[in-house]
Amino acid sequence: MSPVSFESKRAPFFKDVPDEKWNDWRWQMANRLNSVENFNKVLKLTPSEEKALSTPGLFRVDVTPYYVSLIDPDDADDPIRKQIIPTAGEVDVFTGMMEDSLAEDRHSPVPGLVHRYPDRVLMLVTTQCASYCRYCTRARIVGDPTQTFSRTDFDAQIEYLKNTPQVRDVLLSGGDPLTLAPKVLEELLSRLREIPHIEIIRIGSRVPVFMPMRVTQELTDMLEKFHPLWLNIHVNHPNEISQELADATDKLSRAGIPLGNQSVLLAGVNDCVHIQRDLVQKLVRIRVRPYYLYQCDLVEGAGHFRTPVSKGIEIIEGLRGHTSGYAVPTYCVDAPGGGGKIPVMPNYHISSSDHKIVLRNYEGYITTYEEPQDYKAHDPKTCSYCQHKRVEPGQSGVSGLLDGESMFIKPESFEELHNRGGAQHRLRADSDKWKPLGIGPEAGSGE
Ligand SMILES: *Cc1c(COP(=O)(O)O)cnc(C)c1O
Numbered sequence: 001m002s003p004v005s006f007e008s009k010r011a012p013f014f015k016d017v018p019d020e021k022w023n024d025w026r027w028q029m030a031n032r033l034n035s036v037e038n039f040n041k042v043l044k045l046t047p048s049e050e051k052a053l054s055t056p057g058l059f060r061v062d063v064t065p066y067y068v069s070l071i072d073p074d075d076a077d078d079p080i081r082k083q084i085i086p087t088a089g090e091v092d093v094f095t096g097m098m099e100d101s102l103a104e105d106r107h108s109p110v111p112g113l114v115h116r117y118p119d120r121v122l123m124l125v126t127t128q129c130a131s132y133c134r135y136c137t138r139a140r141i142v143g144d145p146t147q148t149f150s151r152t153d154f155d156a157q158i159e160y161l162k163n164t165p166q167v168r169d170v171l172l173s174g175g176d177p178l179t180l181a182p183k184v185l186e187e188l189l190s191r192l193r194e195i196p197h198i199e200i201i202r203i204g205s206r207v208p209v210f211m212p213m214r215v216t217q218e219l220t221d222m223l224e225k226f227h228p229l230w231l232n233i234h235v236n237h238p239n240e241i242s243q244e245l246a247d248a249t250d251k252l253s254r255a256g257i258p259l260g261n262q263s264v265l266l267a268g269v270n271d272c273v274h275i276q277r278d279l280v281q282k283l284v285r286i287r288v289r290p291y292y293l294y295q296c297d298l299v300e301g302a303g304h305f306r307t308p309v310s311k312g313i314e315i316i317e318g319l320r321g322h323t324s325g326y327a328v329p330t331y332c333v334d335a336p337g338g339g340g341k342i343p344v345m346p347n348y349h350i351s352s353s354d355h356k357i358v359l360r361n362y363e364g365y366i367t368t369y370e371e372p373q374d375y376k377a378h379d380p381k382t383c384s385y386c387q388h389k390r391v392e393p394g395q396s397g398v399s400g401l402l403d404g405e406s407m408f409i410k411p412e413s414f415e416e417l418h419n420r421g422g423a424q425h426r427l428r429a430d431s432d433k434w435k436p437l438g439i440g441p442e443a444g445s446g447e
Helices: 025-030 036-040 047-053 079-084 151-162 182-193 217-226 243-254 273-285 309-319 397-402 414-419
Strands: 120-124 169-173 200-204 229-233 259-264 289-294 330-335 340-343 349-352 356-360 366-370
Touching (some): 151 182, 217 229
16 A cells, blocks of 8 residues: 555446446456447536547547546546547647657557667557547557557567667557556566566556556566566646555555656646646655656647647746756657657756856856866776777767767768769869868877
């Protein structure tokens, strides 16, 4: 049991369900709500919701009785309701909208494996979830059983990982990995653990939020065998932090699984500094470390949830310094087109000179930090880490510029463009005059 207590709710419609059924995740999965008729038993649908629920081809709807019970039935703007009951706004198109806004499928060497960063991969293991978030970034595949991953896909994913030693971190996602049959998940984790270069495994799951009763002793006993294992949950609003969730995170923590949280910034749900402050403070009480706050993606169906990016900056301004550092997530825009997560935050560095920098704190207090005058620069020639560094060709980025791997990063076709269609001539003849000499460990040695 969790050392902290929160509210526990059950909608009046479910009050006669025996506890052993209510607390059985299989019952929760089998009794999910998905139609006008179902929802009208627990709350009064708005015309916009009814219209959406009757739209053919709508992104899948399914909500556990547990999660629907967290909704205040008298509040049409309830923040939980908006996350899982569709409204007419869902079918609106908007500028910049895409089906696969993060270009994940383009970055997949095999189906369901997104390899975007040098040392880690995202592995999609199912398209099924316990309930379906209306702003789902993977609505193109999620919820659709015909899109789910086959045995052959799993084999190809594992084969790719075996042959790609640079991958040291595998992030299981989907869909929701914790909706997999326990035996299937266990087999998957064992197969990953057999690959020696995979150091850590992470799971991204909203099951503890949609269906905390799934976190049984049996599940944590199984997960515990695959350490080091990390888990990120997905809580967007303080109303989702119930006694049941607190008990679930307590069990996971006791099994030695470090817990993080990823939220999505959603208009009308959590686009408020005060809601976010309450959320992150409650999260650390249930031993969940806020990890990321995401800007809502440019994905079909999510238009009415989008806020300006400046809303996220305002939220971080209201958290950093105002509350525990542990409670402050990194706010990120996941780059459209597939650039990965880009952190965005307020500016704390105001100005600088050759020996001083000017900083401001969260209160607006402006201070100076005097730089050292006698800094003995770190010497890569005598540093064993620098000598044995692993170079990731093509992905060292701006850090690679600083590290002396190269002096510039050029846009594609930069050379051709600047050739201006001219012919080869005496000043342009191939030579070393464009080779940088002044950077990196070999600097000045003339190669
Ligand atoms: C988010 C993400 C990861 C993990 O990123 P971290 O910043 O390490 O949490 C890895 N791969 C893909 C494709 C992702 O979207």
